[in-house]
Amino acid sequence: MATDPSEYEKAMPIVAAHLAKIERAVDRTRASHSGHPYGEVHQALVEALEDEGAQRVVPQVVEELAQQISDAPAP
Structure with a gap:
């Protein structure tokens, strides 16, 4: 099943905008919660993503990101 290339071109700005939102949430959580307990990091990340x-x-992506942030040394 072939996909029309124009559909891809239409979708990419939407995908890029969504990824930028995720990146901002992760960066913000990493800056404020690196090295904190997993549960605290996970909650902060979920809230940042919602914001x-x-x-x-x-x-599973949220869980993995939260674990990485939790495992990182505190600034």
Whole structure:
């Protein structure tokens, strides 16, 4: 099943905007919660994603990002 290339071109700005929201949420959480306990980081990341309007992130991705932030040394 072939996809019309114009559909890809239409979707890419939407995808890029969503990824930018996720990146801002992760950066903000990393800056404020690096090295904190996983549960605290996970909650902060979920809230940051909601604040950015990027709630639709695969739960396993949120969990992995929270774990990485939690495992990072505190600034």
